Amino acid sequence: MTNRERVENILHFRDADRLPAVHFGYWSELLTEWADQGKISRNLAENVGDSNEYDNQLDEIIGWDFNWQNVFAANTGLMPAFESKVIEILPDGSRRVQNSLGCTERIKPGITSIPSEDDYLLKDRKAFEEFYLPKIKFSPERVNTDFFSHFNETRRQDVPVGLHLGSVLGDIRNMTTLTGMSYLMYDEDETLLADIIDAYADMQFECAKAVLETGARFDFAHYWEDICFRNGPLIAPEMFEELCAKHYRRRNDLCREYGIDIISLDCDGITDKLLPVWVESGVNTMFPIEVGVWGDQFAPARRRFGSKLLGVGGMDKTVLRKDRAAVDSEIERLKPLISLGGFIPCPDHRLMPGTKFELVQYYADRIKNLKI
Numbered sequence: 001m002t003n004r005e006r007v008e009n010i011l012h013f014r015d016a017d018r019l020p021a022v023h024f025g026y027w028s029e030l031l032t033e034w035a036d037q038g039k040i041s042r043n044l045a046e047n048v049g050d051s052n053e054y055d056n057q058l059d060e061i062i063g064w065d066f067n068w069q070n071v072f073a074a075n076t077g078l079m080p081a082f083e084s085k086v087i088e089i090l091p092d093g094s095r096r097v098q099n100s101l102g103c104t105e106r107i108k109p110g111i112t113s114i115p116s117e118d119d120y121l122l123k124d125r126k127a128f129e130e131f132y133l134p135k136i137k138f139s140p141e142r143v144n145t146d147f148f149s150h151f152n153e154t155r156r157q158d159v160p161v162g163l164h165l166g167s168v169l170g171d172i173r174n175m176t177t178l179t180g181m182s183y184l185m186y187d188e189d190e191t192l193l194a195d196i197i198d199a200y201a202d203m204q205f206e207c208a209k210a211v212l213e214t215g216a217r218f219d220f221a222h223y224w225e226d227i228c229f230r231n232g233p234l235i236a237p238e239m240f241e242e243l244c245a246k247h248y249r250r251r252n253d254l255c256r257e258y259g260i261d262i263i264s265l266d267c268d269g270i271t272d273k274l275l276p277v278w279v280e281s282g283v284n285t286m287f288p289i290e291v292g293v294w295g296d297q298f299a300p301a302r303r304r305f306g307s308k309l310l311g312v313g314g315m316d317k318t319v320l321r322k323d324r325a326a327v328d329s330e331i332e333r334l335k336p337l338i339s340l341g342g343f344i345p346c347p348d349h350r351l352m353p354g355t356k357f358e359l360v361q362y363y364a365d366r367i368k369n370l371k372i
Helices: 003-010 028-036 042-047 053-062 125-136 145-149 170-185 192-213 237-257 275-281 298-308 317-321 324-339 357-368
Strands: 085-089 095-098 103-107 116-120 162-166 220-224 263-266 310-315 343-347
Touching: 003 343, 028 042, 042 053, 053 357, 103 170, 116 170, 125 192, 162 192, 162 237, 170 192, 192 237, 220 237, 237 275, 275 298, 298 310, 298 324, 310 324, 317 324, 317 357, 324 343, 324 357
Parallel strands: 162 220, 220 263, 310 343
Antiparallel strands: 085 095, 095 103, 103 116
């Protein structure tokens, strides 16, 4: 069987010859570490990107079958993006930088994690209509029609390939910052947040529709959100349902019209309070299923939603910084989840610095040889 067939079978509760060894990429700092240790070449470390030729080369070295982030999309962001520019250099060497979304970030020297956000433009209706609305209009230029018209011949045939559907709220959270989105929920202009979501969602729907109309075929569709944290969602579930559910449903119905019935969604944090909206609107696959400090989220979600909910993820990647015994113990924990069907283990997010190269090889080999 090909890995495409394995995924198709497992996520439809059919038999497969084995599990695929699936991953979700790496922190760039980890790739640098591995190059410093002589595990991979410097050229490979500097050029790996999700499912590109270098990522595929690294898959062969490690023993992975593929990266789930093998997705393609139209341009569903701001078009054109804001100019990135340095606004101020502070005494400690930090820089205040306007990013491509119109937010001002504080970037500290030597720190490569998510920057702090100092300010943002999208504060009121005037800013929305003047600065953002023109940038989120649909236009044919957003879709590389020539590329997608030849997609079926040029795509990898042996692994699942996805259509990226964009985001309903996560991208807006990035444009407004968490602080800004929180204010917008209770703004005196009661319809502003809804109008922002509607305008952005309409453009993304038209992008997905235009891609699918080229005849390009996909094995799954995928959203990115990141609108939860370790204590739950960043928005009240009732408001989320009111403002966002219709947009998921519209895009998911479109996907099913074109034969796409696996629809995954990436959201960090504890997602249980938002899951009903996603599941009822047609999202049926959790990816990646973050383990975090709270433990397994998939088993309780499966008990709640039954076979309507599939999973790719849920493997605690931190064991890959320890030893073989820790990896074996994590695989034993995963076995009952695998036995439920409709579930493919995958490290619960990008592999971080300190991950041991040989342990990743060991894990990938064990997964491919696990009895199912």
